[in-house]
Amino acid sequence: MITLKCIAVDDEPLALKLVQTFIEQTPFLELTASCDNAVEAMTLIKDKQPDLVFLDINMPNLTGMELARLLQEQPGQVPKIVFTTAYNHYAIEGYKVNAVDYLLKPFSYEEFLRAAHKVLQITTEASTQFQSVTADDEFIFLKVEYQWVRISLKDILYIESLKDYVKVHLDDSQKAIMSLISLKALEEKLPSAKFMRVHRSFIVALDKINAITKNSILIGKTEITVGEQYKETFKTIVDKWLK
Structure with missing residues (x-):
């Protein structure tokens, strides 16, 4: 099974701890880092190269939505994003930055797992969309x-x-x-x-x-x-x- 490397980002300690716990109890997810602000998250994403980021939207200095837009503008691989927020009016904006899913707080483990499975499915399909028939990648x-x-x-x-x-x-x-x-x-x-x-x-x-x-x-x-x-x-x- 594919293992997805994850980063959790949330400025609320209890919300961050919940996402960390959910990641750790999900077999195909691996928590590689966590932080409480989007500025630090940008550095972690560059260093850790995660497959998936669970990203809070409303944070000081740099919001999760602003971070997602910045990531889209960067060359190279961009991690999949699942937004976590207490507000329900960001869905359209999330779509514009290619977020995979949108979890509305408070969310259950079942809802979290459903979003994680969606990312796993997308990642699995992408990895099997290509097959090389020669060693030279012709x-x-x-x-x-x-x-x-x-x-x-x-x-x-x-x-x-x-x-x-x-x-x-x-x-x-x-x-x-x-x-x-x-x-x-x-x-x-x-x-x-x-x-x-x-x-x-x-x-x-x-x-x-x-x-x-x-x-x-x-x-x-x-x-x-x-x-x-x-x-x-x-x-x-x-x-x-x-x-």
Whole structure:
């Protein structure tokens, strides 16, 4: 069984203790850290790389919702988030930051477990959405509607994020493929030597780049802007090409 590393964040000692207890009595959860504010949580998330954060919303200085928004803007893997709050008007905002669930205080262990199982299911499905058929990672399998479709990595031009889906654009006039998975989950499965995240909404195949400017990439007739937070990493690659 997959074990999810967790961090608990709540500025109320009793609420924090309850979440810690619930995590510790759940077989597939592992408590790696806890804290009482979102500022410290940001550092812990960077250091511990948890799979899941149980995050209170109303906290001083930096709210849980603000922390979630900041995490979405950071490159790399973002943990799944389950919000815990005493207020019921944050559901829509939680959806906007891709929170998996929303626990309204006071919540029972049954409700907690239901949310944790939801994260476990998403994580398990993501880990099995890809299967490499060779040691060189020449192919991936993506779930498209009700079937698994094999995609050759050499055919991928770029990948575009469309809310909960990704759109894989292929060369040789092949039809683009839509799959229900996040761009971040796909990024983790692609070989970093061949693919690079250059924007919150785009991953590109490095060997398919036809031209570059200071702020954009041209693949075929498609121009893709390099996002501000990805410019430094992309510049490092470009500098190697131009040496």
